[in-house]
Amino acid sequence: MLHGIRIVEFEGLGPAPFAGMLLADLGAEVTVIHRPGGGGVSASGLLDRGKRSIALDLKDETDRVIASALIATSRGLIEGLRPGVMERLGLGPDVAHALNPALVYGRMTGWGQTGPRATQAGHDLTYLALSGALFHAGLPGQPPSPTPTLQGDVGGGALYLVIGMLSGLIRSRETGKGTVVDAAIVDGAAHMMALLASMGDRFDRAARGRSLLDGPHWSRCYACACGGHVAVQALEPQFYRLLLDALGLADDPLMQAQHAPQQWPDQTARLAGIFAAHPRDHWADLFEGSDACVAPVLSPVEAAADPHMSARGTWHAGGAPAPAPRFDGAWARPGATPARDGDRDAILARLRDEGALGG
Numbered sequence: 001m002l003h004g005i006r007i008v009e010f011e012g013l014g015p016a017p018f019a020g021m022l023l024a025d026l027g028a029e030v031t032v033i034h035r036p037g038g039g040g041v042s043a044s045g046l047l048d049r050g051k052r053s054i055a056l057d058l059k060d061e062t063d064r065v066i067a068s069a070l071i072a073t074s075r076g077l078i079e080g081l082r083p084g085v086m087e088r089l090g091l092g093p094d095v096a097h098a099l100n101p102a103l104v105y106g107r108m109t110g111w112g113q114t115g116p117r118a119t120q121a122g123h124d125l126t127y128l129a130l131s132g133a134l135f136h137a138g139l140p141g142q143p144p145s146p147t148p149t150l151q152g153d154v155g156g157g158a159l160y161l162v163i164g165m166l167s168g169l170i171r172s173r174e175t176g177k178g179t180v181v182d183a184a185i186v187d188g189a190a191h192m193m194a195l196l197a198s199m200g201d202r203f204d205r206a207a208r209g210r211s212l213l214d215g216p217h218w219s220r221c222y223a224c225a226c227g228g229h230v231a232v233q234a235l236e237p238q239f240y241r242l243l244l245d246a247l248g249l250a251d252d253p254l255m256q257a258q259h260a261p262q263q264w265p266d267q268t269a270r271l272a273g274i275f276a277a278h279p280r281d282h283w284a285d286l287f288e289g290s291d292a293c294v295a296p297v298l299s300p301v302e303a304a305a306d307p308h309m310s311a312r313g314t315w316h317a318g319g320a321p322a323p324a325p326r327f328d329g330a331w332a333r334p335g336a337t338p339a340r341d342g343d344r345d346a347i348l349a350r351l352r353d354e355g356a357l358g359g
Helices: 015-025 061-072 093-099 124-131 150-175 185-192 237-246 261-275 280-287 300-305 307-312 344-353
Strands: 006-010 029-034 052-055 076-079 104-109 179-184 219-223 229-233 294-296
Touching: 006 015, 006 061, 015 029, 015 076, 015 104, 015 150, 029 061, 052 344, 061 093, 061 344, 076 150, 093 104, 104 150, 124 150, 124 185, 150 179, 150 185, 179 185, 219 261, 229 280, 280 294, 300 307
Parallel strands: 006 029, 006 076, 029 052, 076 104, 104 179
Antiparallel strands: 219 229, 229 294
8 A cells, every 4th residue: 555655764662663564564665774783672573574674873974874865765754762862863854854855754752752751761651651541541449551562652652653654645745745743652642542531421530440441340351260361341231231141140130230330349249250150261152153242361372263363364373463454355465574784785776776875
């Protein structure tokens, strides 16, 4: 879908390379500028799949000229460094847009480019904590606990950077005018709270465990006899009724009121006792094909073997997820992970052929 769109990515951690991987999965030509001899958190190289690699020392004038040539011949740029670092390297937005006025300059940070914390260190969990998005991530009486990286680095960070990049690329194509995308995890994570906030009086912004999706007995995970878990989220009344029917609770007076917060603790205890009586696979079999919205909690390894996930090819051998989303029912096959600096000769040759770099 993005064939012919060139993106230059400056090596970073977490959400920035994830955004670059997603764009590469969608067909963009992503060239990542790696640090000479460096190595990031992603030892597997998964986040570099489908990209091309060149190693440059951005403090070296000769290598900075090569980086400038890549900027001048690209449609977009991704960097995930602290605010001010690219400017100190002489490759900030003003310089980049002087080289390439149509460039979409994507900046990925936790706190954003401005504000009192802009240059302060942080990680996924701290960004979520300050944004308000962590508050409801957990059960009443227990510490908040989000899914690692998914809610912050990926959801509030990388995906919002990609949305910003694609929006900028559309405008750039139409007007020839570039832009700077300020993608901050705190902004994206807070923005994702709009779905909960849209629930009005069913979403309590000041209390945990009393909102439609973080307190009810029908919206949580339960432990099973084997030590595994099942996930239950029978939100609509017709699905809640199917849940009660399957568990033999259709006529239980305690379970009839679905939306009575004062009863949720007792109703939760009733369901906990029932699910704890049998192993996870018993419940998976019982609810197979049902609209009661109950599913076993699978590890990534187990998920790859699940009939539905297997039929869709969602997980590849070796534990790598397939590209998403799909188009016309199919997904692009991801490219190989490059060796660090493995595309140097081809990249330099292309820049010389296009006149962006002297001989």
